[in-house]
Amino acid sequence: MPxxxxxxxxxxxxxxxxxxxxxxxxxVLLIGPxxxxxxxxxxxxxxxxxxxxxxxxxxxxxxxxxxGFADPQSGxxxxxxxxxxxxxxxxxxxxxxxxxxxxxxxxxxxxxxDRPVVGLGGWKRHVGPGLLPVVLLPGLEIVxxxxxxxxxxxxLADEEVARIHGRMAGWYGSGLPIIDNSxxxxxxxxxxxxxxxxxxxxxxxxW
Numbered sequence: 001m002p003x004x005x006x007x008x009x010x011x012x013x014x015x016x017x018x019x020x021x022x023x024x025x026x027x028v029l030l031i032g033p034x035x036x037x038x039x040x041x042x043x044x045x046x047x048x049x050x051x052x053x054x055x056x057x058x059x060x061x062x063x064x065x066x067x068g069f070a071d072p073q074s075g076x077x078x079x080x081x082x083x084x085x086x087x088x089x090x091x092x093x094x095x096x097x098x099x100x101x102x103x104x105x106x107x108x109x110x111x112x113x114d115r116p117v118v119g120l121g122g123w124k125r126h127v128g129p130g131l132l133p134v135v136l137l138p139g140l141e142i143v144x145x146x147x148x149x150x151x152x153x154x155x156l157a158d159e160e161v162a163r164i165h166g167r168m169a170g171w172y173g174s175g176l177p178i179i180d181n182s183x184x185x186x187x188x189x190x191x192x193x194x195x196x197x198x199x200x201x202x203x204x205x206x207w
Contacts, residue, residue, distance in 0.1 A: 026104045045193055
């Protein structure tokens with residue numbers, strides 16, 4: 001099996017009857033606050049592509065640590081930051097190996113525009129310059145409703161959800177594609193994601 005190396009930008013597909021990215025190998029980073037629907041959309045999008053596609057969730061990988069798990073909800077400290085960095089490197093390594101063997105990847109993470117520790121730079125280092133970021137940002141009332149349906153350590157306090165959502169607004173004006181899925185179901189959001197990626201392949205965002 002080919003070893004995974006840094007992922008380069010994909011070549012635009014031939015425009016026979018219009019551009020179509022559903023059959024080419026892509027590396028995608030789906031960004032958004034808690035309750036944005038990142039995991040549900042990423043899974044659906046991965047399952048409905050013509051090209052083989054894997055879904056890698058940073059939260060799932062972080063929770064591989066069972067004893068000694070550093071829960072950021074208990075406070076962000078050196079321990080939780082170290083485990084976050086480890087999980088991100090692990091996700092990046094997995095993505096590069098999938099991609100090197102012809103399998104697209106979509107990763108999801110709550111990346112903040114104003115926090116370098118959990119910013120885009122780390123993802124670019126670990127996956128490569130061909131990573132295509134897209135922001136999923138529904139309205140606050142929507143993420144609060146979705147958060148209320150969660151349980152365990154995936155459910156956050158309403159105040160924390162509002163704080164995270166407010167910081168995510170910093171992506172406006174960043175040049176990254178943003179999808180407001182407040183009134184879109186999962187299939188419609190996945191279609192909007194495909195359309196955003198088609199534009200990104202044709203004209204990659206600067207980040």
